[in-house]
Amino acid sequence: xxxxxxxxxxxxxxxxxxxxxxxxxxxxxxxxxxxxxxxxxxxxxxxxxxxxxxxxxxxxxxxxxxxxxxxxxxxxxxxxxxxxxxxxxxxxxxxxxxxxxxxxxxxxxxxxxxxxxxxxxxxxxxxxxxxxxxxxxxxxxxxxxxxxxxxxxxxxxxxxxxxxxxxxxxxxxxxxxxxxxxxxxxxxxxxxxxxxxxxxxxxxxxxxxxxxxxxxxxxxxxxxxxxxxxxxxxxxxxxxxxxxxxxxxxxxxxxxxxxxxxxxxxxxxxxxxxxxxxxxxxxxxxxxxxxxxxxxxxxxxxxxxxxxxxxxxxxxxxxxxxxxxxxxxxxxxxxxxxxxxxxxxxxxxxxxxxxxxxxxxxxxxx
Amino acid sequence: xxxxxxxxxxxxxxxxxxxxxxxxxxxxxxxxxxxxxxxxxxxxxxxxxxxxxxxxxxxxxxxxxxxxxxxxxxxxxxxxxxxxxxxxxxxxxxxxxxxxxxxxxxxxxxxxxxxxxxxxxxxxxxxxxxxxxxxxxxxxxxxxxxxxxxxxxxxxxxxxxxxxxxxxxxxxxxxxxxxxxxxxxxxxxxxxxxxxxxxxxxxxxxxxxxxxxxxxxxxxxxxxxxxxxxxxxxxxxxxxxxxxxxxxxxxxxxxxxxxxxxxxxxxxxxxxxxxxxxxxxxxxxxxxxxxxxxxxxxxxxxxxxxxxxxxxxxxxxxxxxxxxxxxxxxxxxxxxxxxxxxxxxxxxxxxxxxxxxxxxxxxxxx
Numbered sequence: 001x002x003x004x005x006x007x008x009x010x011x012x013x014x015x016x017x018x019x020x021x022x023x024x025x026x027x028x029x030x031x032x033x034x035x036x037x038x039x040x041x042x043x044x045x046x047x048x049x050x051x052x053x054x055x056x057x058x059x060x061x062x063x064x065x066x067x068x069x070x071x072x073x074x075x076x077x078x079x080x081x082x083x084x085x086x087x088x089x090x091x092x093x094x095x096x097x098x099x100x101x102x103x104x105x106x107x108x109x110x111x112x113x114x115x116x117x118x119x120x121x122x123x124x125x126x127x128x129x130x131x132x133x134x135x136x137x138x139x140x141x142x143x144x145x146x147x148x149x150x151x152x153x154x155x156x157x158x159x160x161x162x163x164x165x166x167x168x169x170x171x172x173x174x175x176x177x178x179x180x181x182x183x184x185x186x187x188x189x190x191x192x193x194x195x196x197x198x199x200x201x202x203x204x205x206x207x208x209x210x211x212x213x214x215x216x217x218x219x220x221x222x223x224x225x226x227x228x229x230x231x232x233x234x235x236x237x238x239x240x241x242x243x244x245x246x247x248x249x250x251x252x253x254x255x256x257x258x259x260x261x262x263x264x265x266x267x268x269x270x271x272x273x274x275x276x277x278x279x280x281x282x283x284x285x286x287x288x289x290x291x292x293x294x295x296x297x298x299x300x301x302x303x304x305x306x307x308x309x310x311x312x313x314x315x316x317x318x319x320x321x322x323x324x325x326x327x328x329x330x331x332x333x334x335x336x337x338x339x340x341x342x343x344x345x346x347x348x349x350x351x352x353x354x355x356x357x358x359x360x361x362x363x364x365x366x
Numbered sequence: 367x368x369x370x371x372x373x374x375x376x377x378x379x380x381x382x383x384x385x386x387x388x389x390x391x392x393x394x395x396x397x398x399x400x401x402x403x404x405x406x407x408x409x410x411x412x413x414x415x416x417x418x419x420x421x422x423x424x425x426x427x428x429x430x431x432x433x434x435x436x437x438x439x440x441x442x443x444x445x446x447x448x449x450x451x452x453x454x455x456x457x458x459x460x461x462x463x464x465x466x467x468x469x470x471x472x473x474x475x476x477x478x479x480x481x482x483x484x485x486x487x488x489x490x491x492x493x494x495x496x497x498x499x500x501x502x503x504x505x506x507x508x509x510x511x512x513x514x515x516x517x518x519x520x521x522x523x524x525x526x527x528x529x530x531x532x533x534x535x536x537x538x539x540x541x542x543x544x545x546x547x548x549x550x551x552x553x554x555x556x557x558x559x560x561x562x563x564x565x566x567x568x569x570x571x572x573x574x575x576x577x578x579x580x581x582x583x584x585x586x587x588x589x590x591x592x593x594x595x596x597x598x599x600x601x602x603x604x605x606x607x608x609x610x611x612x613x614x615x616x617x618x619x620x621x622x623x624x625x626x627x628x629x630x631x632x633x634x635x636x637x638x639x640x641x642x643x644x645x646x647x648x649x650x651x652x653x654x655x656x657x658x659x660x661x662x663x664x665x666x667x668x669x670x671x672x673x674x675x676x677x678x679x680x681x682x683x684x685x686x687x688x689x690x691x692x693x694x695x696x697x698x699x700x701x702x703x704x705x706x707x708x709x710x711x712x713x714x715x716x717x718x719x720x721x722x723x724x725x726x727x728x729x730x731x732x
Contacts, residue, residue, distance in 0.1 A: 020537070021394050026414035028387050032478065048392035048411050052679055112398065171386070313418055313681045313712040346679040 004285040005152055006229040011159040014057075017064040018157060019092075022049050022056040025161070027168050027340070032311040037324070038331045040338035042211055043312065044161060046345065047320070051112070053272075053345035055085035058157030058222060062146055063089035065153065072096055073143035077134035079127050079219075079272050080109025081345050082148050087118035098143075100134040102126050106271050106317075109347045126266065128276050149220030149282045158223045162230025165214065165340060169235055172210045211238065211338040215323030218242035218251055218293060219273030221282040223344060228289030242286070242293040243322040245301065248274040252293040254283050269298050269356060272319035272345055300325035302356045308343070309357060317348040318356070370651040371518055372595040377525040384426040384523065385458075388415050391527070393534050393706070398677040403690070404697045406704035408577055409678065410527060412711065413686070417478070419638075419711035421451035424523030424588060428512055429455035431519065438462055439509035443500035445493050445585075445638050446475025447711050448514050453484035464509075466500040468492050472637050472683075475713045492632065494642050515586030515648045524589045528596025531580065531706060535601055538576045577604065577704040581689030584608035584617055584659060585639030587648035589710060594655030608652070608659040609688040611667065614640040618659040620649050635664050635722060638685035638711055666691035668722045674709070675723060683714040684722075 015023060026045040033041045046054035059082065066074060073096040076086050083099030090097035099113050103122040113120050121137075123129045131147075138145035148154050214231060216224045228240040244252040247268030253261040260283055266274040286293075304324030308314040323341030327334050381389060392411040399407045412420035425448065432440060439462040442452050449465030456463035465479050469488040479486050487503075489495045497513075504511030514520050580597060582590045594606040610618040613634030619627040626649055632640040652659075670690030674680040689707030693700050 021392075024390055026387075026392065028415050031416065031481065043414075045414050047679065048409075048414060049394050050397065115397065309681065310716060313413065313714070315675065315679045315681060348679070350676060 002288050004225065004229050004288050005281060006155055006159060006225065006285065008230065008233050010152075011156045011163060011226075011230060014061050014153075014156050015160050015163070018057055018060040018160065022054075022060060023160065024164065025049075027164065030312050033307060033324075036307055036311065037327045037334070039327065039334040039336060040209065040211075041327070042338065042340045043314075044165065044340055044342045045314075046161070047314070047316065047343060051081070051085045051088050052347050053081040053085065054158060054161060054223060054342070055081045055345075056088060057160050058082075058148075058154035059085040059089040059146075061153040061157040062086065062151065063093050063095055066095055066144060067093035071142075071144050073141065074098070074146055075100065075134050075137045075141070075143055076146040076148065077101070077127065077130040078113075078148070079274065080105050080113070081272055081347060082146075082154075083113045083118065083120070084109055084116065084347070086146060087113050087116035091117050096143075098137060100130045100137065102130050106347060106349050106352075108349050112347070126276070127274060131277075147279075149222040149225070150279045154222040155226040155229075155285075157226070159226030159230050161223070161342060162227040162234075165211075165227070166230060166234045169210045169238070209338050211340045213239040213241055213334070213337060213339045215241050215243055215326050215339060215341045217273055217319045217322045217342065217344050218244040219319065220275055220279065221251060221286055223342070225282060225285040225289060227342070229285070232289045239291045240289055241326065242290050243326045244273060244293065244295055245270045245318075245322070246295045246297050248276070249295050250276050251278040251283065251286070252295055254278045255286055255290060255293040258287060268301075268318070269352070270301055270318035270322065272317060273322070294326055294330070296322060296325040296329050300328050303328055305353075306357050314343060315346055315348065315353065316343055317345045320344045320346065368654050370591065370595050370654050371647060372521055372525060372592065372651065374596065374599050376518075377522045377529060377592075377596060380423075380427050380519075380522050381526050381529070383430040384423055384526065385455075388420075388422040388426060389526065390530065391415075393530065396678050399673060399690070402673055402677065403693045403700070405693065405700040405702060406575065406577075407690075407693070408704065408706045409680075410531065410706055410708045411680070412527065413680070413682065413709060417447070417451045417454050418713050419447040419451065420524060420527060420589060420708070421447045421711075422454060423526050424448075424514075424520035425451040425455040425512075427519040427523040428452065428517065429459050429461055432461055432510060433459035437508075437510045439507065440464070440512055441466065441500050441503045441507075441509055442512040442514065443467070443493065443496040444479075444514070445640065446471050446479070447638055447713060448512075448520075449479045449484065449486070450475055450482065450713070452512060453479050453482035457483050462509075464503060466496045466503065468496050472713060472715050472718075474715050478713070492642070493640060497643075513645075515588040515591070516645045520588040521592040521595075521651075523592070525592030525596050527589075527708060528593040528600075531577075531593070532596060532600045535576045535604070575704050577706045579605040579607055579700070579703060579705045581607050581609055581692055581705060581707040583639055583685045583688045583708065583710050584610040585685065586641055587617060587645065587652055589708070591648060591651040591655060593708070595651070598655045605657045606655055607692065608656050609692045610639060610659065610661055611636045611684075611688070612661045612663050614642070615661050616642050617644040617649065617652070618661055620644045621652055621656060621659040624653060634667075634684070635718070636667055636684035636688065638683060639688070660692055660696070662688060662691040662695050666694050669694055671719075672723050680709060681712055681714065681719065682709055683711045686710045686712065
């Protein structure tokens with residue numbers, strides 16, 4: 001493929017500087033979800049870590065580089081998850097972290113940013129205004145601006161999820177099964193570490209079929225370009241599908257029109273992916289790695305959140321249900337296939353969650 | 367220490383036959399829980415897998431041995447989690463699995479056992495009657511009876527959690543930090559694999575202090591004797607605390623009196639740990655590895671479930687909240703310490719969960 005800004009060797013190296021608490025996250029088939037979706041579904045769970053989202057993978061890369069040779073002060077704009085993750089990663093390395101967020105951001109996210117000791121500045125506007133303000137602070141104070149999705153560390157940190165997906169897929173392949181059963185040797189496999197890991201497990205009798213599509217929440221684009229880059233490089237047969245809310249469609253529209261399209265406003269409950277102004281360099285990368293970008297209704301996101309609660313026991317934030325929403329809106333497309341959805345965050349306000357998922361809280365079993 | 371029935375080398379070997387989907391589960395500090403508990407708390411999350419409990423670790427060992435040389439038919443009594451896990455592990459290996467359960471068992475658990483293709487027989491009584499019936503089926507049909515906690519595979523499978531805890535604790539030690547920083551070499555460490563893993567990570571700047579206590583749900587005893595054995599063998603300074611509901615206190619009372627004590631009935635919402643008739647051999651092991659066994663009220667279990675939902679975003683079944691309940695009931699004991707609690711299952715009926723955690727579902731943020 002044509003070259004994205006990302007580099008697979010750097011992504012492999014990123015795993016060595018990311019705190020292991022963010023790595024090797026669960027990937028498991030969730031059969032209880034499947035009757036309602038009509039396809040095999042595996043969950044890549046990015047919420048069981050100290051910041052309850054995948055963003056720690058990227059901020060660990062950012063903060064470890066800064067701790068080595070960068071300035072000790074850093075500022076970012078965030079809908080909440082990046083800020084929380086940067087606060088966590090920065091705290092451990094003695095960095096001075098400032099987060100700029102919309103005053104309409106999810107309160108639970110803002111509370112955690114404060115609790116982690118970061119400075120928090122609220123702007124009276126949306127995420128794009130927070131981005132402008134963060135850039136102004138960086139210029140004025142001469143400190144490092146971390147720009148989500150533009151800064152390669154944020155993309156390449158997120159891309160380590162892709163490495164884990166590819167490795168798991170290798171393990172599930174029939175030839176890997178044969179290797180495990182002693183029917184062949186390991187020399188055909190690409191990666192020494194993969195071989196060692198495969199050899200370690202004598203058998204794997206309950207495999208899912210190798211997945212053939214990955215559904216990725218599309219916000220600024222770090223997660224989609226990161227995971228997409230790795231999949232296109234190492235597992236090009238896997239379909240990379242980005243999912244964005246209908247009420248925040250700027251990057252999806254940009255992808256379809258192959259040029260930056262902005263919107264005047266956003267209207268979605270999926271606060272984590274509600275941008276209006278796509279970054280040109282990120283769009284260029286996305287054009288190289290995404291096979292499709294689709295828009296889903298908030299009602300489908302809510303249905304997805306409800307299914308994840310009911311059948312997987314997972315409380316998730318709206319952006320983490322985008323993948324399930326995409327299946328619900330286009331069952332025919334996925335029928336009979338094996339789809340991975342990245343459950344990317346669980347930072348949600350309890351009151352809002354209850355309002356969305358149902359006044360009665362946990363809905364009745366279906 | 368005196369010898370339990372368990373063997374550390376066999377526990378290490380068990381990791382090679384357990385499907386990796388059950389291994390290397392998240393262990394992470396959950397700071398949002400800490401203001402309410404007064405101590406550092408880390409969660410070992412055993413719910414993000416195809417059966418939503420830790421039981422798959424044991425049933426993978428059981429089923430892989432049976433697939434190699436045992437009978438192809440197997441029966442177990444279960445409150446639901448063991449049966450679901452055995453159904454999963456057996457399905458992958460072509461085993462014929464029968465599960466005997468109380469007709470009062472959690473419906474969500476019974477539904478999943480059926481969905482996984484196991485035969486399900488319900489008895490009109492409690493878990494002890496199910497145990498008797500399973501034993502009778504095994505005798506009559508000449509098939510293998512899997513007895514949870516008595517069969518070493520169930521204990522040694524669960525014990526692999528202990529290996530993961532010990533390895534994480536080694537990584538968090540100041541000397542490991544020093545190694546990572548290049549201040550010393552790796553030769554003092556016990557295990558080659560640990561050394562390699564430590565060397566892989568250049569830095570780990572956000573460590574929790576090494577934990578000094580582990581809270582373990584006590585039911586039949588497989589989890590407690592398994593994890594306890596490994597901790598006492600490899601990290602003897604860590605306090606091993608078993609937690610059981612006041613309404614199902616048989617094994618805890620037995621531990622305190624150092625003889626088997628049975629009860630006539632149980633009365634607790636924690637269905638997964640509600641036994642009445644402790645197994646003598648399991649008690650003997652527990653006497654060797656547990657530092658304490660405590661009883662907690664169901665109201666504390668519910669408060670723990672609510673805290674895990676509110677502050678960790680985790681839906682758990684009652685037995686998985688026993689550890690948090692123990693902290694809530696004895697804050698002074700844990701003040702200022704770092705405690706690991708094993709979140710051992712999330713198979714819960716939605717209606718019951720809503721009833722316990724609050725009619726309004728997700729409670730308001732505090």
